[in-house]
Amino acid sequence: MKSIISLILLSVIALGIAISLDKIPFGVPKTKIGDYYIDKGREETGAANIVTSVVVNYRCFDTLGEVTILFIAAIGLGAVLATRRKKEKREIEPASLVLYAGCRFLFPLILLFGAYISIHGHLTPGGGFQGGVVVASAFLLAYLGCRGRRVSETGIKTVESLGGLVFIVVGLVGLAVGGHYFLSNFLSKGELNSLFSAGVIPIIYIAIGLKVGSELTGVIDHLVEESE
Amino acid sequence: MVSPVLLIVVPLGLAFAIPLFGFISKRIVKYIPIAAFAFNLAVALLLIPEVLKHPIVVRIGGFPPPFGINLVAGPVGVLFSVLIAVAGLLVAIYALTYIKEGSKEKYHMLYLLLLTGATGVVLTGDIFNLFVFFEILCISSYALVAYIGDRAGIESAIKYLIQGAVGSSFLLIGIGLLYGLFGTLNMADLAQHIESASPISVFVPMVLIITGLGIEAAIFPLNAWLPDAHSSAPSSISAILSGIAIEVGLYAVVRVIFTIFGVSSIFMFLVFLGILTLLIGEMCAFSQKNIKRMLAYSSIGQIGLIVFAMAMATSLAVTGGLFQLVSHTLGKSLLFLAVGYMIYRSGSMEISSLEGMGKRMPLTSLAFTIGAFSIVGLPPFVGFPSKFLIVQAALAKEAVLFTGLIGLVLLGTVIEGAYFFRVVQALYFKKGNGDSERNEAPVTGLIPMFIFVTLIIVIGIYPKLLTDVLNSAASEFLNRIDYIRSVIG
Numbered sequence: 196m197k198s199i200i201s202l203i204l205l206s207v208i209a210l211g212i213a214i215s216l217d218k219i220p221f222g223v224p225k226t227k228i229g230d231y232y233i234d235k236g237r238e239e240t241g242a243a244n245i246v247t248s249v250v251v252n253y254r255c256f257d258t259l260g261e262v263t264i265l266f267i268a269a270i271g272l273g274a275v276l277a278t279r280r281k282k283e284k285r286e287i288e289p290a291s292l293v294l295y296a297g298c299r300f301l302f303p304l305i306l307l308f309g310a311y312i313s314i315h316g317h318l319t320p321g322g323g324f325q326g327g328v329v330v331a332s333a334f335l336l337a338y339l340g341c342r343g344r345r346v347s348e349t350g351i352k353t354v355e356s357l358g359g360l361v362f363i364v365v366g367l368v369g370l371a372v373g374g375h376y377f378l379s380n381f382l383s384k385g386e387l388n389s390l391f392s393a394g395v396i397p398i399i400y401i402a403i404g405l406k407v408g409s410e411l412t413g414v415i416d417h418l419v420e421e422s423e
Numbered sequence: 424m425v426s427p428v429l430l431i432v433v434p435l436g437l438a439f440a441i442p443l444f445g446f447i448s449k450r451i452v453k454y455i456p457i458a459a460f461a462f463n464l465a466v467a468l469l470l471i472p473e474v475l476k477h478p479i480v481v482r483i484g485g486f487p488p489p490f491g492i493n494l495v496a497g498p499v500g501v502l503f504s505v506l507i508a509v510a511g512l513l514v515a516i517y518a519l520t521y522i523k524e525g526s527k528e529k530y531h532m533l534y535l536l537l538l539t540g541a542t543g544v545v546l547t548g549d550i551f552n553l554f555v556f557f558e559i560l561c562i563s564s565y566a567l568v569a570y571i572g573d574r575a576g577i578e579s580a581i582k583y584l585i586q587g588a589v590g591s592s593f594l595l596i597g598i599g600l601l602y603g604l605f606g607t608l609n610m611a612d613l614a615q616h617i618e619s620a621s622p623i624s625v626f627v628p629m630v631l632i633i634t635g636l637g638i639e640a641a642i643f644p645l646n647a648w649l650p651d652a653h654s655s656a657p658s659s660i661s662a663i664l665s666g667i668a669i670e671v672g673l674y675a676v677v678r679v680i681f682t683i684f685g686v687s688s689i690f691m692f693l694v695f696l697g698i699l700t701l702l703i704g705e706m707c708a709f710s711q712k713n714i715k716r717m718l719a720y721s722s723i724g725q726i727g728l729i730v731f732a733m734a735m736a737t738s739l740a741v742t743g744g745l746f747q748l749v750s751h752t753l754g755k756s757l758l759f760l761a762v763g764y765m766i767y768r769s770g771s772m773e774i775s776s777l778e779g780m781g782k783r784m785p786l787t788s789l790a791f792t793i794g795a796f797s798i799v800g801l802p803p804f805v806g807f808p809s810k811f812l813i814v815q816a817a818l819a820k821e822a823v824l825f826t827g828l829i830g831l832v833l834l835g836t837v838i839e840g841a842y843f844f845r846v847v848q849a850l851y852f853k854k855g856n857g858d859s860e861r862n863e864a865p866v867t868g869l870i871p872m873f874i875f876v877t878l879i880i881v882i883g884i885y886p887k888l889l890t891d892v893l894n895s896a897a898s899e900f901l902n903r904i905d906y907i908r909s910v911i912g
Contacts, residue, residue: 227607263559353446
């Protein structure tokens with residue numbers, strides 16, 4: 196009975212959304228904001244990647260909020276798991292030779308790839324969030340391959356805090372010098388499509404990459420601790 | 424001139440920096456929230472005179488709206504910022520000695536971030552940015568509800584998490600549909616174009632957004648999570664959840680209805696929903712034996728009253744609703760803070776275990792009594808002028824319906840009085856069966872309680888202190904044309 200009622204309620208919601216979606220023209224470039232970003236984005240922000248110009252310049256405040264949400268999720272998980280009693284230690288079976296050797300070989304390459312994606316966020320698809328996740332995946336592999344090895348918690352916390360602080364300090368410097376707007380792009384925009392371009396965007400994306408990478412590594416670390 | 428963006432950025436930066444401070448000394452961590460909210464209080468108070476003249480529109484990154492994100496620090500935003508800073512500061516002082524267990528560093532970070540999210544919601548002028556700050560507020564409150572880590576806490580946090588996540592998804596779908604229809608996320612720009620779309624296509628996103636926000640605002644029937652979450656969180660967090668979080672949810676609902684959609688057709692529906700929320704909240708509170716659950720249900724009742732007042736949508740009624748919101752924040756935070764140490768001393772949340780507390784903890788009991796009287800609406804406390812204003816506004820409508828409804832509101836107040844007086848009676852006129860040695864709350868607990876008491880009495884005697892701000896805040900809600908003009912120009 197309960198499931199029938201929920202099905203009916205869900206279909207009412209689905210119908211509503213469908214009716215509303217029906218009114219939205221599909222594939223018609225009509226949004227004035229989107230057009231503005233496409234026309235003016237490169238010129239105003241200096242980033243060759245328009246998505247990045249929106250994420251880290253036009254709507255940078257949202258990005259600051261999103262970084263914060265991930266931060267909260269990570270420390271919330273830590274706070275909740277910290278209150279649980281530690282269980283008895285289980286015997287850890289060492290990883291097989293193939294996994295061990297493969298992990299030692301791949302770890303630096305994955306880190307390099309993550310760093311590349313973060314640093315080139317203003318030129319190619321990707322950016323700090325994606326790069327950070329790639330970095331964290333390297334640490335996950337390390338946890339699988341080299342069991343018993345742990346990342347220092349102090350290190351994670353320091354990188355996490357510094358990443359967030361760099362973001363905010365760049366914003367505040369913008370408020371102080373760049374025409375009195377928080378997060379304004381006060382550095383020179385440079386030559387389009389070169390690595391040193393787009394003003395503060397690469398700096399912010401590197402900070403985000405470090406922050407996201409260390410946060411997700413922290414989450415993996417907490418969960419590994421819990422399962423031991 | 425100070426920029427309103429500092430109200431969000433400074434606490435956020437300090438929250439990020441807490442682990443670094445923790446390396447220097449574990450003991451200074453707990454003073455950081457106090458520093459952050461003292462700063463916010465000073466900035467917000469400085470902004471008031473300017474904001475009363477005209478709202479300050481802050482462009483983030485220097486892009487003109489609707490292309491970038493902008494903050495709108497109008498009377499409403501600054502009124503709420505002051506309220507958040509006051510409650511945040513006082514509860515942070517209370518937490519100095521109250522929070523003894525768990526990872527304290529994480530508690531203080533989450534606490535700072537929760538209130539940063541709340542400040543962001545009330546200041547932003549962009550609906551997606553509102554969603555982002557709303558998530559900051561919600562996710563940190565899920566974690567804090569589970570902070571004690573006992574079974575009840577984890578269970579109610581998961582309940583809260585699931586319902587909150589469903590609400591957030593509705594909100595996000597609603598925002599997505601609006602963006603699809605109008606191609607903009609700026610609230611003023613949306614408000615400008617909302618009439619150009621057909622009513623049915625706007626109706627669906629409106630329902631989704633109001634339902635999503637209504638879960639955090641605890642409007643009946645979306646409030647199933649609230650009694651559990653508010654009663655199993657640490658008392659300092661209950662004070663913030665009841666005093667700030669649901670009010671901010673309510674702000675978002677009112678902002679969306681008044682400013683973005685500007686629809687008058689659902690006001691009658693909200694009036695009835697408000698009355699229903701009020702009566703159900705008060706009746707459930709009456710039947711509780713657990714003191715924190717009783718206070719949590721009483722918050723639902725008060726939210727119902729505020730929804731009722733706001734939905735009458737006259738300038739007098741909205742002023743009354745905002746005033747009631749201020750008095751609820753002051754009163755309910757005080758009650759939770761007082762109850763926190765009473766529970767700590769008696770070791771139980773049952774009302775019967777609080778008997779004889781009037782002798783054991785005379786000052787805390789006095790603070791509780793004043794908070795209770797203020798919530799019920801007795802003069803000379805702040806609850807009296809605010810409730811009086813709502814009654815006045817309903818009578819000024821000169822309709823039989825509203826006169827009848829205000830009768831129901833007064834019936835709710837009578838029930839409220841009955842259960843609060845029962846607790847006060849247990850505190851003073853019943854003999855406790857435990858030890859009756861005097862064992863007062865520590866000074867860091869008493870200072871914030873008595874600052875709340877002072878505010879309650881001073882504003883109760885001179886309600887004129889707030890009149891200017893409340894009146895211009897009400898007119899900001901009701902004049903959406905002015906809002907649009909001040910942002911888009």
